[in-house]
Amino acid sequence: MASTQDSDEKRQLGGELIIPVLALGFTLYYIATVVDSPWSAQLNAFMVGSVLILLVLIFFAVAARALWRGEASLGMSNLIEPYHILPKRLGFIALSLGYLIVIQWLGFTLTTFVFMAASMLLLGGGRRPILCLVSATIMAAVALVVFVILFQKRFPKGPVEYLVQALS
Amino acid sequence: METSFAFFTDLFLHSLSLWWVIIPSIFLGFIVGAIPGFSAANTIIILLPFTLVMDVEVGLVFMVALYCASRMGAGIPAILVNIPGTAGAAATPLDGYPMVKKGQGQMALSISFTSSTLGGLLTTVIALLSMPLLARVGFYMHSVEMVVVMLFGISLIATIASKDTLKGLIAGFFGLMIGSIGADHVYATPRGTMGFLELYDGVPLIPALVGLFAISEAFMVIEGESILSEHSRDRLQTGTWHQTLEGVRITLKRWWHVAWTSLIGLVIGVTPGAGAAIAAFVAYQQSRAFSKTPELYGTGHPEGLIAPESANNGVTAGTLIPLLVLGIPGGATAAIMLVVMQYQGVNTGPRLFMERPELGYGIFMAMFTTYLLMAFTILPLSRYMSRVTLVSTTFMSPLIIGFTLIGSFVPREYMFDMYLAFAFGILGYIARKTGYHVAAILIGVILGPLLEQYMLVALQKSDGDFLTLFSSPLGNILWVALVASLILPAFMKHRQRRRKSVFAEGEG
Numbered sequence: 001m002a003s004t005q006d007s008d009e010k011r012q013l014g015g016e017l018i019i020p021v022l023a024l025g026f027t028l029y030y031i032a033t034v035v036d037s038p039w040s041a042q043l044n045a046f047m048v049g050s051v052l053i054l055l056v057l058i059f060f061a062v063a064a065r066a067l068w069r070g071e072a073s074l075g076m077s078n079l080i081e082p083y084h085i086l087p088k089r090l091g092f093i094a095l096s097l098g099y100l101i102v103i104q105w106l107g108f109t110l111t112t113f114v115f116m117a118a119s120m121l122l123l124g125g126g127r128r129p130i131l132c133l134v135s136a137t138i139m140a141a142v143a144l145v146v147f148v149i150l151f152q153k154r155f156p157k158g159p160v161e162y163l164v165q166a167l168s
Numbered sequence: 169m170e171t172s173f174a175f176f177t178d179l180f181l182h183s184l185s186l187w188w189v190i191i192p193s194i195f196l197g198f199i200v201g202a203i204p205g206f207s208a209a210n211t212i213i214i215l216l217p218f219t220l221v222m223d224v225e226v227g228l229v230f231m232v233a234l235y236c237a238s239r240m241g242a243g244i245p246a247i248l249v250n251i252p253g254t255a256g257a258a259a260t261p262l263d264g265y266p267m268v269k270k271g272q273g274q275m276a277l278s279i280s281f282t283s284s285t286l287g288g289l290l291t292t293v294i295a296l297l298s299m300p301l302l303a304r305v306g307f308y309m310h311s312v313e314m315v316v317v318m319l320f321g322i323s324l325i326a327t328i329a330s331k332d333t334l335k336g337l338i339a340g341f342f343g344l345m346i347g348s349i350g351a352d353h354v355y356a357t358p359r360g361t362m363g364f365l366e367l368y369d370g371v372p373l374i375p376a377l378v379g380l381f382a383i384s385e386a387f388m389v390i391e392g393e394s395i396l397s398e399h400s401r402d403r404l405q406t407g408t409w410h411q412t413l414e415g416v417r418i419t420l421k422r423w424w425h426v427a428w429t430s431l432i433g434l435v436i437g438v439t440p441g442a443g444a445a446i447a448a449f450v451a452y453q454q455s456r457a458f459s460k461t462p463e464l465y466g467t468g469h470p471e472g473l474i475a476p477e478s479a480n481n482g483v484t485a486g487t488l489i490p491l492l493v494l495g496i497p498g499g500a501t502a503a504i505m506l507v508v509m510q511y512q513g514v515n516t517g518p519r520l521f522m523e524r525p526e527l528g529y530g531i532f533m534a535m536f537t538t539y540l541l542m543a544f545t546i547l548p549l550s551r552y553m554s555r556v557t558l559v560s561t562t563f564m565s566p567l568i569i570g571f572t573l574i575g576s577f578v579p580r581e582y583m584f585d586m587y588l589a590f591a592f593g594i595l596g597y598i599a600r601k602t603g604y605h606v607a608a609i610l611i612g613v614i615l616g617p618l619l620e621q622y623m624l625v626a627l628q629k630s631d632g633d634f635l636t637l638f639s640s641p642l643g644n645i646l647w648v649a650l651v652a653s654l655i656l657p658a659f660m661k662h663r664q665r666r667r668k669s670v671f672a673e674g675e676g
Contacts, residue, residue, distance in 0.1 A: 015602040016335075023342040030345060030360040040628075041352035041359060044620045048348060052341040059334055079601045085391050092390060096569050100586055112570055119566035123390055135563055139570065147574060154581050
């Protein structure tokens with residue numbers, strides 16, 4: 001039991017390493033895009049990029065030392081916890097991503113309504129469905145009036161936008 | 169025309185008579201400021217056809233009032249739900265949001281409104297009295313001095329990341345690299361764009377802002393039924409006017425803090441291109457550096473909220489000075505005002521104050537009146553606005569995602585910006601969960617292109633000599649101030665620790 005507790009208290013470095021790895025990867029890619037460019041285009045790549053690479057390498061060294069001493073693990077639980085919310089969180093992220101993909105076919109207003117209603121039902125565990133649907137309808141209607149009709153922003157068009165266009 | 173006391177009194181009474189323009193503009197500006205993606209400049213552009221047909225004076229008063237109110241409005245979502253309405257309010261949630269989480273949302277809004285109002289009033293008066301003198305600041309701030317001002321902003325990264333400096337610096341420099349995406353300033357060589365044409369102009373700020381702050385926050389808050397704890401909910405539900413009045417009292421008690429941080433905003437605002445975001449972060453950093461309790465910053469400390477709010481409202485007066493005195497717009501809103509003035513045949517620059525002093529000084533007086541009227545119209549709303557935080561996360565999170573994704577589309581009308589906001593949201597979520605500060609990334613994204621631009625000019629002028637960064641007297645003074653602001657907190661911390669140990673030994 002004690003050993004389990006010890007391992008739980010270890011610093012979870014797996015999650016913490018994501019940002020430095022992304023930073024390093026992006027900096028190397030950025031440098032690769034300017035390596036043949038004039039010095040004026042390389043200024044930030046070498047001034048900022050070199051400092052960032054140095055910082056990341058220091059972080060890797062600190063992480064390696066902590067791993068070597070047994071003070072840390074490569075676990076990612078700090079990124080995922082609390083576990084009971086994980087299905088909801090993944091579902092919500094998937095719905096948000098779906099919103100961005102589907103909006104091009106269903107149009108702005110209808111996709112906003114579907115996204116709002118589905119997300120509210122998901123996060124609320126299916127409770128108060130009428131309230132969720134009414135809230136989603138109001139929000140989609142407000143978005144349509146403010147952004148499409150009033151400010152005339154060119155959001156992707158769908159059945160609702162075409163109907164409004166035909167009526168006006 | 170003589171600029172006597174009677175002249176200013178007349179101007180004040182005249183601007184008060186324009187209340188019918190000012191009050192609706194305040195509410196409109198307040199709403200657009202609170203919507204991420206909708207800046208005052210956007211709204212003024214949309215309403216430009218109306219402004220052009222108005223009398224020039226009424227049109228300018230409308231724009232000034234909307235501009236001031238939007239600056240204040242941007243602080244509301246920043247405090248209540250950790251979503252800055254504009255980049256200028258990006259430093260506001262650092263201490264504003266922790267106050268909300270403690271159930272002090274009403275007080276936080278009250279502090280924000282009072283410090284914004286006081287900061288705005290004070291800097292407007294100073295601008296009115298010292299306009300010719302302040303206008304010269306723009307002349308002295310060259311590329312070298314601007315590089316140091318940018319570095320002031322970057323040094324904040326270390327300040328924000330006081331819990332883990334290394335992680336803070338990685339986040340900040342990663343932000344700087346992201347901010348360096350885009351075509352270079354001289355040869356337009358695409359850099360780090362991953363082949364996306366939409367990134368040739370650089371990373372757009374609104375998707376970065378809403379992604380890092382709002383979308384990541386929406387993914388975080390679903391962990392609880394509400395963003396508030398049980399205790400904080402009770403505290404907010406049973407809150408009375410006392411919290412609002414307490415916020416006013418706290419701010420008035422720290423009048424000196426309001427004064428000097430708003431002056432930082434005024435001076436930075438006078439410098440073309442610097443903007444409210446830099447002013448707010450520099451003010452926050454300086455406030456923390458000279459505070460007796462720097463360890464309280466980031467935990468819901470009133471001074472950490474007063475500093476950025478006073479500073480970003482100080483910027484509003486500052487940006488108008490180069491426009492009116494020199495004819496050089498200091499920001500987007502000022503540029504639109506220039507267009508309106510030119511359309512109406514009004515000359516800006518020194519001739520404005522000779523030919524139409526009532527208009528030149530009148531714009532600042534309208535700003536003063538706007539802030540005065542905001543104190544009476546907006547402050548009482550803080551009690552009711554803070555109740556937004558009582559909404560369940562079941563409804564709050566989809567709303568945040570929906571409206572911020574829409575907000576990221578609005579400025580450029582590119583679907584790409586919505587994808588970008590989502591990508592920044594995922595990055596922000598990982599950063600939050602693993603102990604990297606999203607504000608540090610954002611500062612980097614804001615400062616990356618600016619730092620490069622000023623550095624490039626400085627080096628081009630000196631044929632690539634890096635020592636040029638230490639060649640200007642004002643620049644060197646700023647360097648000393650920068651080093652002092654980095655060393656002083658550590659020195660004061662060390663001294664406090666020594667005092668405590670001496671005290672403990674004495675007691676022992």
